[in-house]
Amino acid sequence: MKRQLICSLIGIAFVGLLAGPASAGAPQPKKVIKKGPVPVPEAERKWEICNPQGVPEPKKPVTLAKRIDSFEGKTIGLWWNGKPNGDILLNRVAELLTKRFKDIKVVKFWEVKPETKAFLGGGGRSGEGGPGDAKIHEWMAKSVDLVIASQAD
Amino acid sequence: MYLLYAGVEIEKLGTPTVMINTTNFLELAKKSAISVGVGDPPLVVVPHPISGIDKDKVDAKVDAVMDKIVHVGTKWAPTVPLPPQPAPYPLERVTLKGTIKDVNRMFLEKGWTDGLPIIPPTSELVKEMLAGTSFKPDEVIGVIMPRKGVATVEACAVNAVMAGAKPEHLPVIIAGVRALLKDGRYGWAQTTTGCSTYYCFVQGPIVKEIGMNYSTGAMGPGPGSAVNAVIGRAISMIMRLVGGAYPKPYGDSMTIIGTPNNYSCAFAENEDALPRGWNPLRVDLGYKFEDSVVACQIVSSGQPTYSFNLSAVTAAETLIPLAWHLSYDPAIPGNVLVLLCPEAAARITADGFSKEMARQMIYDNAKIPAYWVTKGPWQAFTKAPPAWLKKEQLDDPNAWIPSFPSPKAILITVVGGPGTHSAFIQAGGRPIIEKIMGATLTKAGR
Numbered sequence: 312m313k314r315q316l317i318c319s320l321i322g323i324a325f326v327g328l329l330a331g332p333a334s335a336g337a338p339q340p341k342k343v344i345k346k347g348p349v350p351v352p353e354a355e356r357k358w359e360i361c362n363p364q365g366v367p368e369p370k371k372p373v374t375l376a377k378r379i380d381s382f383e384g385k386t387i388g389l390w391w392n393g394k395p396n397g398d399i400l401l402n403r404v405a406e407l408l409t410k411r412f413k414d415i416k417v418v419k420f421w422e423v424k425p426e427t428k429a430f431l432g433g434g435g436r437s438g439e440g441g442p443g444d445a446k447i448h449e450w451m452a453k454s455v456d457l458v459i460a461s462q463a464d
Numbered sequence: 465m466y467l468l469y470a471g472v473e474i475e476k477l478g479t480p481t482v483m484i485n486t487t488n489f490l491e492l493a494k495k496s497a498i499s500v501g502v503g504d505p506p507l508v509v510v511p512h513p514i515s516g517i518d519k520d521k522v523d524a525k526v527d528a529v530m531d532k533i534v535h536v537g538t539k540w541a542p543t544v545p546l547p548p549q550p551a552p553y554p555l556e557r558v559t560l561k562g563t564i565k566d567v568n569r570m571f572l573e574k575g576w577t578d579g580l581p582i583i584p585p586t587s588e589l590v591k592e593m594l595a596g597t598s599f600k601p602d603e604v605i606g607v608i609m610p611r612k613g614v615a616t617v618e619a620c621a622v623n624a625v626m627a628g629a630k631p632e633h634l635p636v637i638i639a640g641v642r643a644l645l646k647d648g649r650y651g652w653a654q655t656t657t658g659c660s661t662y663y664c665f666v667q668g669p670i671v672k673e674i675g676m677n678y679s680t681g682a683m684g685p686g687p688g689s690a691v692n693a694v695i696g697r698a699i700s701m702i703m704r705l706v707g708g709a710y711p712k713p714y715g716d717s718m719t720i721i722g723t724p725n726n727y728s729c730a731f732a733e734n735e736d737a738l739p740r741g742w743n744p745l746r747v748d749l750g751y752k753f754e755d756s757v758v759a760c761q762i763v764s765s766g767q768p769t770y771s772f773n774l775s776a777v778t779a780a781e782t783l784i785p786l787a788w789h790l791s792y793d794p795a796i797p798g799n800v801l802v803l804l805c806p807e808a809a810a811r812i813t814a815d816g817f818s819k820e821m822a823r824q825m826i827y828d829n830a831k832i833p834a835y836w837v838t839k840g841p842w843q844a845f846t847k848a849p850p851a852w853l854k855k856e857q858l859d860d861p862n863a864w865i866p867s868f869p870s871p872k873a874i875l876i877t878v879v880g881g882p883g884t885h886s887a888f889i890q891a892g893g894r895p896i897i898e899k900i901m902g903a904t905l906t907k908a909g910r
Contacts, residue, residue, distance in 0.1 A: 353563040353564065355561055355566075356561070358559065358560045358561070358562070358584055358586060359559050360557065360559075360567065360584050360585055360586055360587075361555045361557060361585045361622040362557070362558060362576070363555075363622045363623050363626055363705050363706075364576060364619075365552055365555060365613050365616065366549065366551070366556075366613065366614060367549065367611050367613055367614070368607045368612045368614050369549040369551070369552075370500060370501035370546070372502075372545075373472060373475065373500065373502050375480070375502065375506065376475045376476075376477075377480065378540060379537060379538055381538060382534060382537065382538070392467050394515055395515035396517065397515075399522045400510075400514055400522050400525070403526040404484075404526055404533065407526065411530075411534075445473065447470075448470055448477060449477060451474055451479070452477035452478065453477075453479075455479065457479065457482065458474055458479060458480075458481045459481070459482045459483075459533065459537070460470075460471055460481060460483050461514075462483065462486065462493070464486055464489060464512070464514060464515060
């Protein structure tokens with residue numbers, strides 16, 4: 312009995328501590344739960360919505376160049392865009408082509424014009440001399456029979 | 465992408481090509497080809513990757529496709545025709561019966577969002593948005609890579625609605641898109657494996673007129689930065705949705721990790737806090753006080769970088785630690801935009817520093833050891849030092865070299881509210897500035 316009383320007193324003191332000093336002894340107001348309006352599900356409606364992607368710029372079909380009849384006796388240009396290991400890839404292409412075809416000549420563009428290995432769009436900072444430069448395209452097209460390009464990555 | 469465009473140009477000149485791509489870039493290559501008028505490009509595909517592996521593995525990948533290379537160079541012929549190409553204006557209208565949640569679900573499924581919920585771009589809302597500009601809805605603002613999507617004024621308005629923008633924001637959004645399209649590197653930034661992004665820095669009288677936040681929390685988030693957020697988001701969505709630059713399967717961004725800046729990054733200059741004698745940035749860059757402009761810059765990663773400084777009292781104590789902090793950009797060094805907080809700008813001018821003197825002090829103290837260039841990741845990409853460095857400067861690995869070509873590469877502005885920390889944004893190129901024009905609902909930017 313005495314033990315029960317002690318336990319009860321400890322319990323009351325503990326609850327009092329939890330309630331904190333502001334509420335100690337003060338009557339607690341009853342919480343009133345207000346019932347709000349019942350949520351109405353969003354009504355369905357008909358939407359006419361614009362496609363935000365638009366369309367790619369309409370382009371006329373490009374006719375690709377005629378392929379070469381054979382690699383034998385031809386000049387092949389290799390174009391590295393400067394990305395790591397792209398040169399290793401094209402060096403292997405050169406090695407295999409020269410083994411396989413007679414009188415083939417391989418031009419590694421990056422050895423002739425180092426600026427052709429600019430990997431940034433438009434070619435380095437200025438756009439000149441890099442993959443976006445029309446003069447480079449013309450030089451490549453005129454100096455070889457076929458261009459093999461490596462995107463690497 | 466660029467190599468493919470160039471390859472098609474060479475084909476047009478009558479010389480055949482064989483373009484070797486890795487598997488991961490195959491879709492990008494095909495879409496890029498379509499965007500320049502080729503339905504079936506002369507591709508040879510090797511398993512990704514080529515970089516980051518040893519020579520034997522590269523050789524083995526070449527050996528496996530050598531017959532294919534020879535075939536595409538000699539006997540191959542295209543078989544896939546160019547797909548039909550609809551007109552850019554008016555945009556396709558899609559009808560749907562459902563709730564706003566259903567609209568958002570459809571937009572997510574179609575890949576028509578940045579991943580966040582959108583305001584449905586109904587014809588009515590787009591019409592309201594278009595009232596913010598005097599430009600005609602069919603006017604073409606630009607063609608956005610890699611998809612070469614046509615950004616008409618109407619398409620910009622649609623994305624502006626989706627982003628939560630108001631009609632008076634549209635001229636700023638259009639100017640931001642124009643500025644980015646003038647930077648030759650944005651297409652690369654939209655597809656690179658890196659974490660490239662851009663910012664849109666709005667300056668001039670329109671900032672206050674449309675309620676952009678340029679003080680505390682200028683870069684957000686928060687209700688006070690709502691205008692900044694929706695403008696930046698709209699610009700980002702136009703660039704990436706019309707340009708096809710979200711990661712697969714929705715676009716062709718190859719970004720390995722990405723950056724949260726690509727959701728939205730627009731902020732404004734705090735002109736009220738410019739010290740006496742300091743011009744707004746647009747005036748430094750040749751524009752008039754009364755002009756409202758957007759400056760955009762492609763940057764190599766999520767920025768700005770905050771530069772912690774609680775102890776500075778003098779100009780030197782403010783600028784020198786900042787210079788040390790911004791000295792190294794591991795990707796593409798060259799330019800920096802310093803965002804001084806108002807208190808830092810005041811400290812600097814209290815010591816009698818002009819903007820030019822501040823630039824010079826940053827330039828003089830922003831130096832890195834030569835071996836960071838010769839042995840660092842920047843070198844690994846280009847195998848060439850920055851153009852402003854002489855070879856002999858790099859021969860001594862212990863030499864300290866300047867991080868910037870000249871003090872002019874350092875731009876300074878004032879952004880933000882009370883406090884002592886500043887920030888900076890590093891970039892490869894100079895900011896591209898576009899004057900805001902065509903506004904109908906504001907006094908500025910008309």
